[in-house]
Amino acid sequence: MDTYEGPAPIVVGVEHTDAGRLAVVWAADEAARRGLPLRLVHALDWPAGADRDPEANPHRQTWSGRFRDAGLRALAEAAVLASGRHAELVVDSALVDGEPTTVMRAQAVHAAMIVLGSRKLSSATELLTTGGIAVPVTAHASCPVVVVREPEHATADPRTIVVGVDGSRRSEPAVAYAFDEAARRGAGVVAVQVRQPASGLVASLAMPEEIKEGRIRLAETLAGWTEKYPDVPVRREVTVGHPVRTLVKAAEHALCLVVGSRGVGGFRGMLLGSVSQGLIHHARCPLVVVTTVPETDSSAPN
Incomplete structure (x- = not known):
């Protein structure tokens, strides 16, 4: 049929x-x-x-x-x-x-x-x-x-859903999926923001500011969802590195890895570039790619 x-x-x-x-x-x-x-x-x-x-x-x-x-x-x-x-x-x-x-x-x-x-x-x-x-x-x-590509890690303790957060409003659908899935499965959420490294002495001196900015943006993105799902444990990670390697490592013992389909910062154009293909080929757990919303929209809870 x-x-x-x-x-x-x-x-x-x-x-x-x-x-x-x-x-x-x-x-x-x-x-x-x-x-x-x-x-x-x-x-x-x-x-x-x-x-x-x-x-x-x-x-x-x-x-x-x-x-x-x-x-x-x-x-x-x-x-x-x-x-x-x-x-x-x-x-x-x-x-x-x-x-x-x-x-x-x-x-x-x-x-x-x-x-x-x-x-x-x-x-x-x-x-x-x-x-x-x-x-x-x-x-x-x-x-x-x-x-x-790989089985989910259902026997891992604690059970986690890892979500890549780029700090834009376009991350919201992926975050929404991660929290909903975690609530259904009695799991926690590990929210990861990857800041792209730059080269040179000036970049090294600016790294603490990059981490600080990442933490602020991550907290802003997650605020409404932690209120909507108060029983879902949340861990926040801000890392400077390559998005594929960082996310693959973060999710190596996860139930699944969740990312948005497009975004800004480290994930710009990811679906047609090396990040998405890298995750599809190298993720060590099921990879969930969630369609984004326009930058002016938001699916965050009121």
């Missing part, structure tokens, strides 16, 4: 790989936590010149039939996996003709969240596989996109 009626589902891209199964597990757990339906989507990326024959019996011994049959098997296995974890979960499946990036962008229009797996390949190799759809899907999605 190509549409879903009812509450916006969490949509997960289904691949017949370990990365794909890990994404299905994460998506099923998140759908159960939020009381949302789960939609499993497998994109049939037909080779150029292939006979798609939409009326073909998938069990017929033709190449197109076997190709569709493989997609149906992947969906069936994913449905068993999801339902096995949460029997009460409403699960919907869709086999869609099209290139994976195009298919998942279309699904994002009516989704509460998009979940994708990411294989542990080199950056250059991954960009040539379905694991490479994360960057273009995230860049254009109107809903949060979760890239599951």
Whole structure:
């Protein structure tokens, strides 16, 4: 089926790989936590010149039939996996003709969240596989996109959600997601602001002022959210360094790492640059990229 009626589902891209199964597990757990339906989507990326024959019996011994049959098997296995974890979960499946990036962008229009797996390949190799759809899907999605490269660290003590905060109003959706997720999971929030280092003696002398400014901006960003979620423990970290390395290190034992899709300062243009791609390729826990709001807007609590 190509549409879903009812509450916006969490949509997960289904691949017949370990990365794909890990994404299905994460998506099923998140759908159960939020009381949302789960939609499993497998994109049939037909080779150029292939006979798609939409009326073909998938069990017929033709190449197109076997190709569709493989997609149906992947969906069936994913449905068993999801339902096995949460029997009460409403699960919907869709086999869609099209290139994976195009298919998942279309699904994002009516989704509460998009979940994708990411294989542990080199950056250059991954960009040539379905694991490479994360960057273009995230860049254009109107809903949060979760890239599951590593399992969440559910046994860590304390349990934490790490959020990257750049100090602008555009950080608010990511902060909102982090606090909401922490409240649902009985976890704390670690809010990290990364100040980009500069070179030279003058820069070294200015570093204390950079840290001070970062702390002020971080406190301002978090003020309303700590009031709205008084039971969520919060730790603030202001660091001078490279954004990717700093955030990867901060979240190495986290349930997930949350960042905004665009911003100012250390995250300017991050979705199309090295920061976003670095996090997608190197994050050691699920990465949640949340769509931002215009600079003049705010989703902060009143």
